[in-house]
Structures are given as C-alpha cells and as structure tokens.
Amino acid sequence: MRQAAQDSMLFSRISLQGNAPTARGFKDMLLEYYSHTEYRPSRAQIEKDRFVFFGLLPCRQWMAIPAGILIQFCYGSVYAWSIFNAPINRLLTNNSDQGGAEITFYIALGVLGFTGALFGPWIECSHPQKSGMVGLVIFFLGHLTAALALQVRMISLLYFGYGFVAGVGLGIGYVSTIDAVSKWWPKARGTAAGCAVMGFGGGSLAFSAINEELLENVSLPVTFLVLGSINLIIMFTCIQFICPPPPGHNLDGIPMVDETDLPHLKRPGARAGADGGSKGGSELAGTGIDKNPRYLAILGSERPIIYISLAEALRSRDFWLLYMSFLANIVFCLVILSNLPKIINRLFGMGSRDPQEPPLPAYLAVSIEGGFNMAGRVLVGLLSDIVGRKTTFLVILLTQVGVLVCMPFVIQSENFWGFMTLVWTATVCYGGGFGMIPAFIADMFGINNTSSCHGVILTAWSLASICGGLAFTGVINHYIDNGSMPYETKMYTVNFVWMLILVIVGFVCCLFVRSSIRDRLFPAPPDQVLRLRVFGRVFRVLYSVWHENAPQQQSSSASDYATGCHTDNSANILNNRVRKRHLRCELLTKEQEQVEWEEYLVLRAVQHRLMKEPDV
Structure with missing residues (x-):
C-alpha cells in the first residue's frame, strides 16, 4: 500500500487540507511559509499584466530581458567594491592596506545569499514588480547609510549600511529579477537567465571605471550618494517592464x-x-x-506530470550535491574579485620583489574581468541549453581544476599575462555557473520552486564569500606575521591548493547529481552498485553473484546403495555449487537506455491504472 501511494503521488497532485489549529507555533508557521511557492494572480491582475510601463505599452516577451539586464547591471555595482578598499582604508586609518574595508564586500554577499533563502517563498508568491521594488528601495537605503558612515567615519556603520542593508536589497532584487526573466523562456531558460545575470557581470565592468571617475572628482560620501541615485533611477524605470508570464506559459510540474x-x-x-x-x-x-x-x-x-514540493526539493540529495558543486565553482573567483588589485600590486606591481608599474592598471584589470564574467553568464547558459546543464557544469568545473593546477607555476614564473589569462578563464566559468543555476534548478524541481531553491542555493555564495574570503586572508596574514614578504608566492600557492581540493570535490558531487526526472526514476537492476550519468551517457557498476557447478570427485557406486549413503542427484548438484562474484561496468547506449526507460514507464502506467480502477 505504501508503494502504491508513492506511485500515485508521481502521477497526480494530491492536496491535503484540514482544519488549521487555533494556536500555531513558530515551527508550524515556518513550515506553512515554505509550503506555498506558487504565484496565483487574480483575473484583474492577469488583465493588468497585459500592459507594462504604467499601463502604456502592451507586454511583450522580449521586454523582460533588456529590463532584467539593466536591473542586474545596477546590482552588479557591488562587484566593483575592490576599487573602494584603498580609499576607504586611507580615509579611516590613513593606511590603504589596513582598515578592513574589504570585509564590507564579504558581508554584502553573505547577507545576499541568506536573504534569498529567507525571502524565496515570498518572492515566488509575489508579483515580480512588488518584490523588485522592495529590493531596489532597500538597496538604495544601503547606499545612503554607507554615505553617512563615511561622513562620520564609522566602519561599523559602513558594515551595517552597505554590508547588511544593501545586501538584503541585493538578495531580494537579484532572485526576483532573474527568476521573473527565466520564466518567460521555458525552452531556453539557460540563455534567458544567462542574459539577465550578464548584467550583474556588466556592472563590475562599468562601475569600476565609474567609481574611479567619481573618486577623482568628489568625496567618498558623495560618491555613494551619486551611485545610489543612479541605481535607483535606472532600476525604478526598468522594473516597470517586469511582469510574470500569463498562466499556462510554463508546465506546472515536470513531464516524465x-x-x-x-x-x-x-x-x-x-x-x-x-x-x-x-x-x-x-x-x-x-x-x-x-x-x-x-x-x-x-x-x-x-x-504524466510529476509535482515536487519545495520540502521534497530541499530534502533531496541531488539539491545538496548541486549546492556543493556550485559552492566549489564560485570560491576561487569570489576571492580573486575582492583582492585582484592587491594581488596584482604585490606580485607584479609596486609591491612586488622588483617594484614596477604593472603591465595593466588594476582598475582596468577588474573591468576586463567583469567583461569575462558577463560573457561567461550568457555563453555558458546558451551552451547548457544545447548540451545539457550537467554536462556543461562538469566542463566548467574541470576547466577550473586545470586553472588551479597551472596557477602556482605561473605566479612563480612572474608571468603577468599568463596569470591574467588563467584568472579570466576561471571568471568565464564562474559567471557561467551563475548564469546556468536558475535554469538547472527549474529543470530539476519545477518552475514553482525556482525562486525558493535559488534563494537557498545562493547561501553557497554567502559561504564562499565569507568563509572563502576569510580563509584566503587568514593564510596570507599567517605567512606575513611569521616573517614572509607580501610578494612571496608560497602563501598564494597554499590558497590555490585548498581551492583545488574543493573544486575536485565539487566535480565529484556534480557527477552524482541526478539532473533529470529520468535519472532519478531510472530503474536499477538488482545487482546495481553505482549509477551516474557522465556527459549524457548512463554509466553503472554491477556486482553480479551466481553459482557454478563444481566438478564432482566421484560418482555413486554400488557400495553407496548398500550402506544407504546414496543421495539424490539434484541435491548432490546443489551441494556442489560454488558461489562466484563478479564486478562489471556498463556504459549504456542511447538505445539501451530508451528501451529500459520505456519499459519502466509502461509498468508505472499499468500500476497507476490499477490504482484508479481497482476492480479491473
């Protein structure tokens, strides 16, 4: 009966509603909050969403992408924070290398991820204009608080203003915009999400130069006032073009x-x-x-359609394997993004063993890195639509393994352009992970769980920015405190080694992600030990056990009959069997996989019909 109930759940949605208790605890409220992840507009709202920009223009599918790009462009200004580290430290401590300004960046990204996880269900159930408006207003308030903090020279207020307040707005706006855009393009989610997230990388590219220009002409507090005002105006205008697709635009579930x-x-x-x-x-x-x-x-x-609840998605091992893969994908570049000017100066610039001007100014290197970040989000998202999400993710993780293996040798040889080439290559993979992950989640768990699961998985961004940044800085400070010079490469090599181990772990986790319903439900032979999909092909390991007849030592004789020792021939054969074990591997062809899958579907369909018609 239990198996039958599980089979029924796979083919039909079951809604269990009962009388709510009069008194509910916090746990019950939390479970209810994370149980509702579906936007249900009224008929009047559906009619209203046929027009955008204050009801003046008819809504068109293509409008969501440029609007999403510009909104993410403004949010991406946080990626250019490294330009502010030295000026803020000088303002607060008169020392560009001390003051802790870089911690603001870690706090902002840390808060971003946990905000997405906390507000994910609310974002999913709300109109994207509503959640987007809340995000941009809070982001603007963060800039105002940062300006005040720099005016009164309080680093703690800067952490609260730009780190916490702006981070909350960033988390709400980031998730709501990307998921709203990707829902318009169910056949090309990777490309659509990649285009939207491309703006985030573009913000790093553009605002690095904008920040430099502002710092040369106005004070630090005024710089944050101007940045906040620019972002507010652009995002408020673009959010008027963001609306949800009409009902029926996406499958309400995952087709088997x-x-x-x-x-x-x-x-x-x-x-x-x-x-x-x-x-x-x-x-x-x-x-x-x-x-x-x-x-x-x-x-x-x-x-047949499978409906996956948010609770089922978050409890599945596939979600957490994907989480680990995403975490491994982003750590290296997050650390580099926040420290690139300092690394260039120490290894190749005025702080190096042979002080000199670096071949490329630090702010320009940050801008170019933003360009590769932006390009990776679109190109990798497009590639994932063509060759599959998991295959694409495996490729970018494998590429990062190669980058981290080569990095120690390149910095030891003081090859600046080799270093930048490796950094930019890894940045393409980093941006590609962000561009592909919303579509990956939607494919695995359904469109109604995208915002919530996306918010939770962005906590990996928080962990990578906080733990990764602190670990990187801790290793550097440990070596410097023990007498090493800032330009020595061994401290960076140690950091690259632990990052390499993490990326390898992420690659292995990605191998075991069952990225589709077929992978999760594919029938397993009785002797299967392991199964995974590698670059589109099913690979499995089987541990077969069988019996083989052993040669008999002697045949029955007349004396056996006389003494009563004769046994039946069949029993004798059974007693003389030898147990054998054999480990073998299989790489299924597409035809073999299709045959096994169709046989499984036929069996499930028969079970489903027998449940619906028990008298048959």
Whole structure:
C-alpha cells in the first residue's frame, strides 16, 4: 500500500487540507511559509499584466530581458567594491592596506545569499514588480547609510549600511529579477537567465571605471550618494517592464515523457491546457503515436506530470550535491574579485620583489574581468541549453581544476599575462555557473520552486564569500606575521591548493547529481552498485553473484546403495555449487537506455491504472 501511494503521488497532485489549529507555533508557521511557492494572480491582475510601463505599452516577451539586464547591471555595482578598499582604508586609518574595508564586500554577499533563502517563498508568491521594488528601495537605503558612515567615519556603520542593508536589497532584487526573466523562456531558460545575470557581470565592468571617475572628482560620501541615485533611477524605470508570464506559459510540474522521447511529436491545432500541455491527447492525434499501444500505456490521455514540493526539493540529495558543486565553482573567483588589485600590486606591481608599474592598471584589470564574467553568464547558459546543464557544469568545473593546477607555476614564473589569462578563464566559468543555476534548478524541481531553491542555493555564495574570503586572508596574514614578504608566492600557492581540493570535490558531487526526472526514476537492476550519468551517457557498476557447478570427485557406486549413503542427484548438484562474484561496468547506449526507460514507464502506467480502477 505504501508503494502504491508513492506511485500515485508521481502521477497526480494530491492536496491535503484540514482544519488549521487555533494556536500555531513558530515551527508550524515556518513550515506553512515554505509550503506555498506558487504565484496565483487574480483575473484583474492577469488583465493588468497585459500592459507594462504604467499601463502604456502592451507586454511583450522580449521586454523582460533588456529590463532584467539593466536591473542586474545596477546590482552588479557591488562587484566593483575592490576599487573602494584603498580609499576607504586611507580615509579611516590613513593606511590603504589596513582598515578592513574589504570585509564590507564579504558581508554584502553573505547577507545576499541568506536573504534569498529567507525571502524565496515570498518572492515566488509575489508579483515580480512588488518584490523588485522592495529590493531596489532597500538597496538604495544601503547606499545612503554607507554615505553617512563615511561622513562620520564609522566602519561599523559602513558594515551595517552597505554590508547588511544593501545586501538584503541585493538578495531580494537579484532572485526576483532573474527568476521573473527565466520564466518567460521555458525552452531556453539557460540563455534567458544567462542574459539577465550578464548584467550583474556588466556592472563590475562599468562601475569600476565609474567609481574611479567619481573618486577623482568628489568625496567618498558623495560618491555613494551619486551611485545610489543612479541605481535607483535606472532600476525604478526598468522594473516597470517586469511582469510574470500569463498562466499556462510554463508546465506546472515536470513531464516524465519529454518531447525528446517522442521525436515525431507534433502539435497541429493542440489546445493548451492550464499546465501548458494539451487536453484530451490532441497533441498526439495524427502522429501515429496515438495508435501505438506502448505509448498509449505510457501516456494515457495526457503526459504524466510529476509535482515536487519545495520540502521534497530541499530534502533531496541531488539539491545538496548541486549546492556543493556550485559552492566549489564560485570560491576561487569570489576571492580573486575582492583582492585582484592587491594581488596584482604585490606580485607584479609596486609591491612586488622588483617594484614596477604593472603591465595593466588594476582598475582596468577588474573591468576586463567583469567583461569575462558577463560573457561567461550568457555563453555558458546558451551552451547548457544545447548540451545539457550537467554536462556543461562538469566542463566548467574541470576547466577550473586545470586553472588551479597551472596557477602556482605561473605566479612563480612572474608571468603577468599568463596569470591574467588563467584568472579570466576561471571568471568565464564562474559567471557561467551563475548564469546556468536558475535554469538547472527549474529543470530539476519545477518552475514553482525556482525562486525558493535559488534563494537557498545562493547561501553557497554567502559561504564562499565569507568563509572563502576569510580563509584566503587568514593564510596570507599567517605567512606575513611569521616573517614572509607580501610578494612571496608560497602563501598564494597554499590558497590555490585548498581551492583545488574543493573544486575536485565539487566535480565529484556534480557527477552524482541526478539532473533529470529520468535519472532519478531510472530503474536499477538488482545487482546495481553505482549509477551516474557522465556527459549524457548512463554509466553503472554491477556486482553480479551466481553459482557454478563444481566438478564432482566421484560418482555413486554400488557400495553407496548398500550402506544407504546414496543421495539424490539434484541435491548432490546443489551441494556442489560454488558461489562466484563478479564486478562489471556498463556504459549504456542511447538505445539501451530508451528501451529500459520505456519499459519502466509502461509498468508505472499499468500500476497507476490499477490504482484508479481497482476492480479491473
């Protein structure tokens, strides 16, 4: 009965509603909050969303992308924070290398991730204009508080203003904008999300130069006032073009049978239903599939849809394996982003063994890194739409392994352009992870869980920025406190080694991510020990156990009959079997995988029908 109930849950959504208790504790309220992750607009709101920009323009699908890019562009100004480290330290302590200004960046990104996790369900249930407006206003207030902190020269107020307050606005605005844009493009989520997140990388590229220009012409407090005002005006204008897609634009769940499984599937005259599919099996009519008994058994009248709740998504091992992979992907570049000017100065500039001007000014290097960050978000997102999310993620992690292996040798040889090439290569992978992760989550757990799961997974961003940054700085300070010079490379080599180990762990975790419903439900043979998908192919390890007849030492004789020692021949064979064990590996072809999957679907369809018609 338990298995039958589980099977039923996979093919139909079950809503259990009861009378709410009169008194609820905090735990009950929290569970309820994380149970509702679906935006349900009224009919009047749906009509209103047909027009954007204060109701003056008809809403078009393409409008979400440029608006999302510009909003993320403003939020991406946080990536240019490294330009402020030295000026703020000089203002507060008269020493550009001391003062702790860089900690502000770590706090902002740390708060960003946890804010996304906390407000994810609310963002999912709210109109994107509402959540986006809340985010941009809080982000602006963070800039105002930072300006006040620099005016009164209070580092703690700077941490609170730009680190905490702006970080909260950043978390709400980042998640709501990206997920709103990606929902408009269900067939190209990776590209759409990558385009939106591209603006975040572009903010680093542009605001590095903008910050330098402002610092040369106005004071630090005025710089933050100007930046906050620019961001507020641009984001307020662009948020008027952000609205959710109409009902039925996305599948309300994850189909067990995808169109790639039905290569001849067409949709002539199909009538879209509430979940984006077709009603009454009309999409199969005239294709020949509707006359195929196997597909009729699999599909019934509609394609079976699996609904995954937020709780099920967050409890699954696949989510946390993906979490570890994402964490490993972003640590290296997060540390480099916040310390690149200092690293360039110590290894190749005026603070190096042979003081000289670096071949490339630090602020320009930061801007170029922002360009690679921006390009990676689009290109990797596009690549993931073509070759698959997991394959793409494995490639970028493997690329980062190569970068970290080469990095110690490059800095020891004092090769500036080799160093920058490796940094920019890793930055493409870093940006690509951010561009692809919203689409990866939507594919795995459904569009209704995207904002919530995206918010939770961004806590990896927080951990990487705080723990990674502190670990990197701690190693550097340990060596300097013990007599090492800032330009010595061994302290950086130690940092690259622990980062390399982390990326390798992330690569292994990604191998075991079951990135699709097929991977999670694919039937396992009784003797299967391990199964994973590697670059689109199913690889499994089997541990077979069987018995083999042992050669008999002697045959029955007449004396055996006389003494009564004769045994039946079949029993004798059983007693003389030798147990064998054999470990073997299989790499399934696409045809073998498809056959096993179709057999599984037929079995599940039969089970489902027997449950619906118990008397049959």
